[in-house]
Amino acid sequence: MKKIPAVLFVALFAISATAQTLDVKMPGVTYRFNAADCGDMTYGDNGTTLTINGKTFTVDGNSITIDPTGTALKDHCVEVAYDGTSASIVAAGDLIDSLTVSVEAAKVNIKQHDDLAQEITYTLSGNSSDGQFYMAGSYKATVELNGLNLTNTTGAPIYINNGKRIDLSVKKGTENTLTDAAASTDKGCLYCKGHLEMKGKGSLTIYAYGSKAHGIKTGEYCEMKNCTVSILAATKDGLNCNQYFTMESGTLNISGVGDDGIQVSYEYDDDEETIITADEENTGTFTLISGTINISVTATAAKAIKTDNDVIITDGTIIATTSGDGEWDSDELKTKAASCISADGNMTIDGGTLTLTSTGSGGKGINVDNTLTINGGTISVTTKGHACVYKNGTLTNGYTDNLESIDSDYKSSPKGIKAGTKTEVTSSAAKSEIEGAGGPGGFPGGPGGNSSNYTYSGGIVINGGSITVKTSGNGGEGIESKNTLDITGGEIAVESYDDAMNSAQDFTISGGTVYAWAKNNDGLDANGNFYIKGGTVYAIGASGAERAIDANTEERKQLYITGGTVIAIGGLENGASVSTKKSTLSSWNKNIWYKTTIGSANYYFKTPSSGGNGITVCGSSTPSISTGASTAGTSYCNGVLYY
Numbered sequence: 001m002k003k004i005p006a007v008l009f010v011a012l013f014a015i016s017a018t019a020q021t022l023d024v025k026m027p028g029v030t031y032r033f034n035a036a037d038c039g040d041m042t043y044g045d046n047g048t049t050l051t052i053n054g055k056t057f058t059v060d061g062n063s064i065t066i067d068p069t070g071t072a073l074k075d076h077c078v079e080v081a082y083d084g085t086s087a088s089i090v091a092a093g094d095l096i097d098s099l100t101v102s103v104e105a106a107k108v109n110i111k112q113h114d115d116l117a118q119e120i121t122y123t124l125s126g127n128s129s130d131g132q133f134y135m136a137g138s139y140k141a142t143v144e145l146n147g148l149n150l151t152n153t154t155g156a157p158i159y160i161n162n163g164k165r166i167d168l169s170v171k172k173g174t175e176n177t178l179t180d181a182a183a184s185t186d187k188g189c190l191y192c193k194g195h196l197e198m199k200g201k202g203s204l205t206i207y208a209y210g211s212k213a214h215g216i217k218t219g220e221y222c223e224m225k226n227c228t229v230s231i232l233a234a235t236k237d238g239l240n241c242n243q244y245f246t247m248e249s250g251t252l253n254i255s256g257v258g259d260d261g262i263q264v265s266y267e268y269d270d271d272e273e274t275i276i277t278a279d280e281e282n283t284g285t286f287t288l289i290s291g292t293i294n295i296s297v298t299a300t301a302a303k304a305i306k307t308d309n310d311v312i313i314t315d316g317t318i319i320a321t322t323s324g325d326g327e328w329d330s331d332e333l334k335t336k337a338a339s340c341i342s343a344d345g346n347m348t349i350d351g352g353t354l355t356l357t358s359t360g361s362g363g364k365g366i367n368v369d370n371t372l373t374i375n376g377g378t379i380s381v382t383t384k385g386h387a388c389v390y391k392n393g394t395l396t397n398g399y400t401d402n403l404e405s406i407d408s409d410y411k412s413s414p415k416g417i418k419a420g421t422k423t424e425v426t427s428s429a430a431k432s433e434i435e436g437a438g439g440p441g442g443f444p445g446g447p448g449g450n451s452s453n454y455t456y457s458g459g460i461v462i463n464g465g466s467i468t469v470k471t472s473g474n475g476g477e478g479i480e481s482k483n484t485l486d487i488t489g490g491e492i493a494v495e496s497y498d499d500a501m502n503s504a505q506d507f508t509i510s511g512g513t514v515y516a517w518a519k520n521n522d523g524l525d526a527n528g529n530f531y532i533k534g535g536t537v538y539a540i541g542a543s544g545a546e547r548a549i550d551a552n553t554e555e556r557k558q559l560y561i562t563g564g565t566v567i568a569i570g571g572l573e574n575g576a577s578v579s580t581k582k583s584t585l586s587s588w589n590k591n592i593w594y595k596t597t598i599g600s601a602n603y604y605f606k607t608p609s610s611g612g613n614g615i616t617v618c619g620s621s622t623p624s625i626s627t628g629a630s631t632a633g634t635s636y637c638n639g640v641l642y643y
Helices: 006-015 428-437
Strands: 002-004 021-026 029-034 041-044 049-052 055-058 063-067 077-083 086-092 099-104 106-112 120-128 131-137 141-152 158-162 165-170 175-180 188-192 195-200 203-208 214-218 222-224 228-234 239-242 244-247 251-254 262-265 285-288 292-297 303-307 311-313 317-322 327-329 334-336 339-343 347-349 353-358 364-368 371-374 378-383 387-391 394-399 415-419 421-424 454-457 459-462 466-471 477-481 484-487 491-496 501-503 507-518 524-526 530-540 559-561 565-569 581-585 593-598 601-606 615-619 624-627
Touching (some): 029 099, 086 106, 106 120, 120 131, 165 188, 175 188, 188 203, 203 214, 214 228, 244 262, 262 285, 285 303, 292 303, 303 317, 317 339, 334 387, 339 353, 353 364, 371 415, 378 415, 415 459, 466 477, 477 484, 477 491, 477 507, 484 501, 501 507, 507 524, 524 530, 581 624, 593 615
Parallel strands (some): 077 120, 131 158, 141 165, 141 175, 158 188, 165 195, 175 203, 188 214, 195 222, 203 228, 214 239, 228 251, 244 285, 251 292, 262 303, 292 317, 311 347, 339 364, 347 371, 353 378, 364 415, 371 459, 378 466, 415 477, 466 491, 477 501, 491 507, 501 524, 507 530, 530 565
Antiparallel strands (some): 021 029, 021 063, 041 049, 077 086, 099 106, 327 334, 387 394, 421 454, 565 615, 581 615, 593 601, 593 624
């Protein structure tokens, strides 16, 4: 490389026609021009300025070199290379009037000028144990990671103070790592003020040890496709974003975090109390289109995925585990517990595979404040913890005593799947309004009317999919709706400590295959009317007063069976209205296969090791029931039912 004094540059440049690049070295940055494209260059101001391709810079204090072997940069590109305690920056020559750059050791600060009207691509590479890439501006940009290992001891390794769309491209085949330290008070190890779109086919690993640090923090929406991102440590959430989160493909791994795995919030005004007007961006929604998400959280009452609004799952895989116990919220005066997926709005599952496990006290697989709709997919939920109870000023995790007398705000019971909201009404005016409106009419001719003590919203609708739920801890219900529960299709298998499936209002089954085994309560329980119009139902209740299928007769509700096939171990609710044919056995043997024939159809079911007294079978023609059967047909409900 030859260094050319500025006063000799014009003459010598004509001789150096074979030169590849012309480098203008300024404090903190080198601007690189393709020498063949430089055209006419002129000096001005008595030789103190030089104009190249319409870009003018000051010669004093800078140097100009011609590199015969230099590699030209594409327009609008910047390369930042870290090397231990230093960083070098090379920018395309067309950006010479667009950036303000400063470098202190390995900490890079780039300010895009406000009149910038073109997207810049910043490529980051190399290693530093105390470096940073800070970029501010008001125009969208791309940040490419190309084998970057960057630690910052005082702040975020990457801090993008730009409210526009930022593409974070992880270059194919590269491994990249970002780490901050406890001294950092930035909100994220990777912080982006605006929209962050993560893409590429490389990998990024994040360790966020800062006192206020999320692994990834964005001020607006976050999107992800193709790349692999692993957040393996964070003082707070793994990924925290406003507006929405959408994953189209790729892999996201989160563990070792101090709070939630993924938290999606509305965007709020500066007071963080008023939601900015909701629009197509500010939805507070989590969407999984495809890809794989693995999350494990251990913090008290932490959620693997938490949203201020909806959860939408089209396809893809979620493997989520929570192990934190419950807690007492002294501000809201209620207990709170962990859950694998928690949505303040609605949740829709159209496909994909969900494997959800919660082992802490009061833990839940899916917890939705409004309506849960399942149209497809494979869902497996397991909870193992007992209840969490706040009583006499003391919080008890792993509570194993009777829960009936404890107010709902003072306990968090484990649930496999829970949706809907039941709210106590305290004002007399509100009670009068509910009483005047009446409740849902009976079917057919059943009593209507709602209790005036509560209002109900949301609920559960299952139209398809394969769903398996197991709960083993005290108070653990399999599937609970705080409003209505409607099943039109799918294959559902539930084994629970408490009710296997429960609705606070009406419960309707008109299709699908349902297996519900409650070891200490009712198999299927409606606190309103219960309607079975179709499908295949195999329900098992506990012994004693518990039933296989129960309706709320205490408030003049009733069980109506007008279609489908029903196998009930533990009997039906007293006074059930059955318009199909029915056969009963007063007793049954444990752990053997039974066969029932209804018309030309044969059903085989294996009895459990415990359950209520008697067997009742209902169908379109009078069922026959026999023992000692050999299974045949298609297996359903984890192999306990064939037909």
